[in-house]
Amino acid sequence: MSNDVLVLAEIRDGAPKKISFEMLGEGQRIADQLGGRAHAVALGHGIGDVAATLAQYGAQKVFLADDPSLEDYTAEGYTNVLANLIKQTEPALVLLGATTTGKDLAPRLAARLAVGLASDCTGFTLQDGELLVTRPIYAGKAIATVKEEVRPYMATIRPNIFSAPEPDTSREATVENIPADAGQIRAKVVEMIKEAGDRIELTEADIVVSGGRGLKAPENFALVEELAGVLGAAVGASRAVVDAGWKDHSYQVGQTGKVVTPTLYIACGISGAIQHLAGMKTSRYIVAVNKDPEAPIFKVADYGIVGDLFKVVPVLVEEFGKMKAEA
Amino acid sequence: MHVVICVKQVPDTETKIRVKDGQVDHSETKYVVNPYDEYAVEEGLRIKERLGEGKITLASTGPERAKDALKSGLAVGADEAIHLVDEAFEGSDPYATALILSKALQKIDYDIVFCGKQGVDEDHAQVGIILAELLDIPHVSVVTLLEISDDQKSILAHREVEGGHEVIEAPLPAVITAQKGLNEPRYASIKGIMAVKKKVIPEWNAEEIGVDAEAVGTRAAKIAFAEVTLPPERAGGRVFDEDPVQDAIKVAHLLRDEAKIL
């Protein structure tokens, strides 16, 4: 049983996804405390190049399982390959991303190894050699600290919580090719369908961008929609905007409209009257953009920008667009 | 076609979560059927209607009140329900829960097994997938559309992935975990609710299921909650009023780096 941390690097379009670097960063931090190293494993086909990138983000060793049978992710195929690797190398901790792949794979892998799995984790601490994992429960209404009892410990990591380390182009990793036979695969991907544009439901959205009277004219609502588009957010409206007929009542957020509880609520040109607040004040983070420094919305905003929304919103659109491309 | 659906209860999502002595305080909690399990039950009912034949069995491993979840499923039209209950099961983690279910399922046979994609209490999202591994059958998780082949031997399942949908084909038997959007759960009917009175829900204990009491429950847990706390109070907000362009850039970055939500 080693003190190493094994990170499953997710590969997309031939390159590791950002979550892989975040996991390497945190993985190395934990490995340091355990007295071991962070290693990475990548599965796919034609993925030889990823080893160098993973090394730059801190992987000491990169295990590669490169085989046509692994080109598409399958739970069974990836479980077979990874289970073998883990049984061979006996890491102390295995990290996967809490992505659609990770969430589908990790439980099966954990069951194969008969170990526990902490899902969607946001923090790790080592206490007297024991690993304690923090994870949200009750949709984030509470935070649990979980103790893992069986080695190797396994966890899926929530994206965008940990920071990726700065890449060090001088670093190199040992590359080890591992048996890449996917074995028996019964559930197979037969088709991939790209997303069509569909309106996101306000009450279910993770991010909501709302517009208010500060937009001045109905055609300016396009700004709000653009910002929502780049964030993959739902679009909401204040009562003033709905009364003015710019948007239909189904967009209204507020006491007499919808109550929303997104992770992020961006209010553009909304004063923040209590009737509106009643519909969004339980948002996890609130950003407000308003010309009026006395606007009540700034009392509840985590980040408020006093300024002309016609100048601010386009910049936000650009910045978020840049950040999305980097991810 | 025998459809088995695993259901459980969760605290009503509208309840405020209370924490006492490092644990969630359930003294005032009202329980409801886990919403994702309702999609699972509805899908089972639709399969039976589409095929014109079949049997739907519900299974649950919770304490005595879990019978309410089973009764809800019977009220909308499931045929039978079994309650897997034993003191030894208390404090089971996802692995143990799946183990109990797997042993019970082996006793009743099955063609397709449904679970909700996750319980909205502890949000592990593991039981259904672990169950598939323990039964050594394929699984498809987070399913939003399901089709059964004409020969009833395989399924086509749509699942959400980043940027779109995958279509997965798998032979039966298989485990499907239900995602929101799979269907629109039906109302129970008054007749259905009243008919539940006449249904007998058998209770199976560890011995009857054939599961080793030492392998489940608190003692066998592979993960355990050491402590539960409430999230930190929202700190006072920051207002930026220097320059619209600079402030916007600043806030965008703060959202990513400080709030960590982008």
Place this chain on the structure above:
Amino acid sequence: MFNPSLGDEHKALRRLARQFARNEIAPVAAEADRTEEYPWELVEKAHAIGLINITVPEEYGGGGLGYFEDCLVAEELAAACAGVYSSFVASTLGLTPLNIAATPDQMERLMKPFCAEPALAAFCLTEPGAGSDVACVRTRARRDGDVYVLNGTKRFITNGGLAKMYTVTATLDPELRHKGLILLVVPSDLPGLSIGKKEEKMGQRAADTREVIFEDVRVPVENRLGEEGEGFRLVMETLDRIRAEVAAAAVGTGRAAMEAALQYAKDREQFGRPIASFQAIQFKLADMAIKVEAARLLVWQAAWLADHGQRNSYESAIAKCFAADSAMQITTEAVQVFGGYGYIREYPVEKYMRDAKLFQIYEGTSEIQRLVISRWLLK
């Protein structure tokens, strides 16, 4: 013994009704109140899951359940919209005389086809000149061979324009006063039956309330419920039985107003704190809760007695009077808690107050209920 605790099936039933109320009725309530258009699809949906015709025996297509179960459903549905629910209870009112007095043949011929489809019934008693004074009914039924020829006008009939079946109180001879009354089941498609324009009401506006006019409508004698001369007793017994459901609806309206006021009081801040922290508001909320809880228990008691075959005129009159008067008081205070916003149509609470008033008037005014109660005390 009257035991006001709910078994599992009752809890499941109430949960179902609450779900239906929240998902189906609540979203259309404000619109229906505004346009006075009855959302017919609700009748279809309710019929599909058995939320109407609850007290009709199973063998004729009803739910085969008691008044207690009907009251559980009533409170939940009315909490979402009293106007929408009043159509359901008015339909039950139209069917109750059949439940009481119809022969098996009449049930087979009239009740069974009615229950098989989504449909509403209507109870035609009130006339321009006959409100609380039932014996004043002037709608004339003249025997002509094997039919009664019906002539007259009924007023304020809920479901007047929607009903498939009307249960009509008519007189064989006005001179006989209450001894002359008979009850006839009149299908809506009989020639000579016409409906007047929809009344524009203060509240419960979703309900279709109209005049129903009978001009030489030929009703088969086989459609008479009970014997000639038994009509008055049948009407009284019908009204006795339905009182608990109407009272339950009043409880629902009061409860909805109370819940809205409670939430508003927690959210609204004045003088630096939520108004719920002021004793004046707290006392208003407490008084609302007292009335809701007490009214509900009175309803349950009245319904329980009816289900156990016991005469419940006294208890149901108390329930109806108290629940209706309470609903009016609660909703008025709820508007007060909302302050200026309570007066604005965009907020739901003024509708509760407008809806509540009618409970003090229909199915026996609060004054009539007091007469029933005092007569019982003084007998």
